[in-house]
Amino acid sequence: MPELPEVETVKRGLEQVMAGRTIAKVTQNRPDLRFPFPDGFRRRLAGKKILGLNRRAKYVLVGLEGDLTLLMHLGMSGRFEIIGRDRSSSPGKFHHPAGSGQSAGKAVQSHVHVIFHLTGGTDIQYADPRRFGYMDLIEAQDLETHARLADLGPEPLGNHMNGRLLTDIFKGKQRSLKAVLLDQKLIAGIGNIYACEALHRARLSPTRRAASLSTGRKKGLERVDTLAGAIRDVLSEAIAAGGSSLRDYVQTDGALGYFQHAFRVYDREGQPCARDKCGGTVKRIVQNNRSTFFCSSCQK
C-alpha cells in the first residue's frame, strides 16, 4: 500500500481537482473504516470550500474553510479515484487493466466507502477493500496535538534530512536499521518497500543495529550521509514515477505508477543483485513480522 511516494502522488492528483472547489455533499456507505468516522462527518463537510491539500507522513490533509482539516490515511488498500469531467490521464503512463477510462475495477468498486461530491459534478471516490484506511476531522487548534500527527518524526524529503539528523535519530538505538526506518515516530513516511530499497542503495544491511552507524568518526558520518541521500533519492524517483503499483495502488486518474520496475531488491527474492559486479542473490528474511529483501553480499 501506499507509502510516502504513493501518498504524495495521490495528494497531487487530488489537489488538481479539489483545491478551490467546494464539497457539495458527502456519501458515506458505512460507519467506519479502521475506526469509526467522526461524529457529523458528512454534515461538517457539506458546503465547505477546500482551501488546499498537504501531505504529512502517509496522511493526506485537506484544508477546509472554517479552520477544519480532513485527515485521510489509505491504510494498505485505499485508493482515491476522480470520477467525472475533471478526470484526466497523464500521457505516457500505463493504465489499470480493468480501468478502461472509467472503472476502478470490479473488486474495488464494490468497496467504495466514501464519495466526496464536488460542486460542478466531479466525484472523488474512496475505495478500500481491507478497510485499514482512516478519516478524521480536526479543528485547527487540535492539529498539532492530534494523536495521529503529534508523534510523527521528520519528513525524509525535508530540508533537514541529512547525515547529522540521521545520526541523532540512530543514537542509542539498538534496533535494526530496517525497524528504525519503518518507525513513523523516528522518520515519517517510509514503508516496507522504500526501507528495503534505500538500504540496498546505501549498501547497508537491514539487520545492522542503527546505533552502529552513528559513531562520531568520519567513516560513520559518511555512512549516514550516504543513507540520507539514498532515502531522498529513492523517494524522489518513486514520486517522479507516480509511485509503485503492486496490487491495489493506482493514481487518482486510474493510471498505474511504474516505480515497481525500478525495484532493486523488493519482491526480488532469488534474483541476482542489481548492483554492478556484485554477483550476490537477493534474499528474503522476516524482521518485525515484515518481509525484508536485501543482498547480503553487498549490504553490510
Next chain:
DNA sequence: CCGCGGGCCTGAGAGC
C-alpha cells in the same frame, strides 16, 4: 528498550 505474535480486513495466487 526491543522483537515477536496477534489482530484488524479482503483478495490474489500457489499448491493440492
Next chain:
DNA sequence: TGCTCTCAGGCCCGCG
C-alpha cells in the same frame, strides 16, 4: 473446479 494456506505499500497492542 474448489479448497486451504500464505502473503500483502500499515499500524496498534500486549507480552516477555
